[in-house]
Amino acid sequence: MHQTRDGFLQTLHAEWTKLRTVPRWMTAMAATALLPVLVAVLAGISSVRHDDPPVPIGPGGEPVSDSFYFVHRSLAGDGSITVAVSGLEDKIPEGPGDLRSGIVPWAKAGLIIKDGTRQGSSYAAIMVTSANGVRMQADYTEDSPGLPGPVSTAAPRWLRLERTGHTVAGYDSADGVQWTLVGAVRLDALGPTAQGGLFVASPPSVDGTGGTRSSVSTAAFGVPRTLGDWTGADGAASGGASADWTGEQIGPESPTFAGYPQNTSGSFTRSAAGLTVTGAGDLAPAVRETLPTGGDVGEILTGTFAALIAAIVVGTLFVTAEYRSGLIRLTLSASPGRVRVLIAKAIVIATATFVAGLAGTAVAAPLGEHLARANGVYLFPASAATELRVQLGTAALLAAASILALAVGTILRHGAGAVTVVTLAMVLPRMLIAVPFLPAGIANWLTRLTPTAAFAVQQTLVPYRQVASIYTPYEGYYPLAPWAGLAVLVAYAAVTLAIAAFLLHRRDV
Structure with missing residues (x-):
């Protein structure tokens, strides 16, 4: 039992050593943290609305x-x-x-x-x-x-x-x-x-x-x-x-x-x-349709898309680079179980991506909000608990996406193909729901059944039954609850990782 545990810890350490000693992978990790901050700063300073009339605020502090x-x-x-x-x-x-x-x-x-x-x-x-x-x-x-x-x-x-x-x-x-x-x-x-x-x-x-x-x-x-x-x-x-x-x-x-x-x-x-x-x-x-000039935390964290690409790339290359160089044979022969190697890779890449994503969003969200408010932009209020959920959830989104990329890379054993597949699965639906005139039914379907559902974790806007309005993902309203949306991506990542483990165990390297 102890030998098995020690063996897995050695495998885990070996995979962490690989990640931190490859400069381009660490550069991608740094980009995962820095891109949300950069985009948040640009979003915060790009809109100046000092001349807008004040937004009415109710007794509860809401617009x-x-x-x-x-x-x-x-x-x-x-x-x-x-x-x-x-x-x-x-x-x-x-x-x-x-x-x-x-x-x-x-x-x-x-x-x-x-x-x-x-x-x-x-x-x-x-x-x-x-x-x-x-x-x-x-x-x-x-x-x-x-x-x-x-x-x-x-x-x-x-x-x-x-x-x-x-x-x-x-x-x-x-x-x-x-x-x-x-x-x-x-x-x-x-x-x-x-x-x-x-x-x-x-x-x-x-x-x-x-x-x-x-x-x-x-x-x-x-x-x-x-x-x-x-x-x-x-x-x-x-x-x-x-x-x-x-x-x-x-x-x-x-x-x-x-x-x-x-x-x-x-x-x-x-x-x-x-x-x-x-x-x-x-x-x-007030809802988004009645206050279109208002912003929210999700918009401040638009840089998540850029960070997502970086996470997908490093997650894919973390395994496909070894297939391309032939190092995968040495990696698998050094471990008593192939699946153990894949699990270790998943833990390492997910942990590193989560930490980088959390560091980025923890800086990007408050900094972007401060700059936006300083320029007269009204932001829909969010409680401290909601802000924390958005930051943790965004980091978890990036981590789950990196696992999905790792799994697809293991299945395809081709870096460019795996990056393309995961990027299309994650980004294309998001681009489609960004089209204002996409029918609500299609937008809701995309954000229920595709990995893009995970972006619900960034939702801070609240729909109200006594307000008839446009409650669509384009407006910032997702059909799934925040953690339920993230669970869709986690399910995709888990199933794909299981398929990757099965194929890695059965087929020749």
């Missing part, structure tokens, strides 16, 4: 969309507001000046109590949506369902918000008599005097070509009924009359606001029956 048409009054202290909604119509442009009716699933209209009109401020809202029923939402990320189904004149929905201290409760009703609590939230940031009233928001419509179009929605409200210390625009105490409401577009210049379709704008009108409000925008977490 948000906070643009909508707001018909509001001031509410001092506790109070409530109740209204009926009898219609919500969405319009989507089909061309210049061609506005047609459609369905924007998360278009919303309802009641909101907000800590002022500043973008990113705390709020609670209850609303009807075009395709997701009644919802109670708060502080951009919280979402609870209420009554299902769309609204119409024949099937209106009654909505109510009640503020008690820092708690806001939302209710819905199908008849205005029987009420159901949809949700209650505590808003610690809600000040003594808040802004409350009616709102309409209509986020961009996702079309079938992988793009979005701005949209606009119009809602029909009844006459609002208020209880508490509500004050109108003129500072006078208000009842339910519509004449003392103030209407304004929140966040018209926000980088997360797609704007109104051509020849439309936000507005509200009064009648004896109530108010009609037209608006666009959204109250939701």
Whole structure:
């Protein structure tokens, strides 16, 4: 047992000695570490966005969309507001000046109590949506369902918000008599005097070509009924009359606001029956499509592709160079088992690549982020745990790729052919998903079933169920969880290494 262990350690040491004594292999290892740093520096200094408007930041520190048409009054202290909604119509442009009716699933209209009109401020809202029923939402990320189904004149929905201290409760009703609590939230940031009233928001419509179009929605409200210390625009105490409401577009210049379709704008009108409000925008977490100028850690680590090529080359040459020179016969004859040699090579190349990759990403990520922020680029936030996962995962990706290259090199016994095969398997799918108009189904298939799935380990962006958007690998959203994506590459490497071990054991050198 000890002899077997000692023999393997000797084989391991011999393979490590080979790696560190061949200058071009160590140069490739250095490149694996340095290329991510170099590209991160270039990425950090290449974009200058000091003139961009500030990104709205929600109470939780996340970027948000906070643009909508707001018909509001001031509410001092506790109070409530109740209204009926009898219609919500969405319009989507089909061309210049061609506005047609459609369905924007998360278009919303309802009641909101907000800590002022500043973008990113705390709020609670209850609303009807075009395709997701009644919802109670708060502080951009919280979402609870209420009554299902769309609204119409024949099937209106009654909505109510009640503020008690820092708690806001939302209710819905199908008849205005029987009420159901949809949700209650505590808003610690809600000040003594808040802004409350009616709102309409209509986020961009996702079309079938992988793009979005701005949209606009119009809602029909009844006459609002208020209880508490509500004050109108003129500072006078208000009842339910519509004449003392103030209407304004929140966040018209926000980088997360797609704007109104051509020849439309936000507005509200009064009648004896109530108010009609037209608006666009959204109250939701910001995603890549709504904040296209934002960057993320994965983009900072674009140099991973260059490092990947270096790792593939050294992984392949670590075995094919011995086949080319004939040294493989001496290597195998010096060890009691051929498979032992292959395992030792895999451990050595994977360990060296992992260490080099981790050293590179540990420097590249924080350095690139610092330079990007210094140049005014907004980066989607990532927790310390997420940053660590990205760095460790990227190093593991490079290590697994080097094992895959070693295995393919053992099978083919030809350096150029093995490098070509592994590079195509790893890089070609990644190049394809970088095409903006690649159908989402194909992109998702490529990042589920090919070794490129491992790049999911660099994902830091979060999809949200209450935000209809383009969640594709091109936008930074992978179909597999980070570690699951890495596991796909590890599985390829393990299976290929097993095949290589079988062939190495069976065939002549």
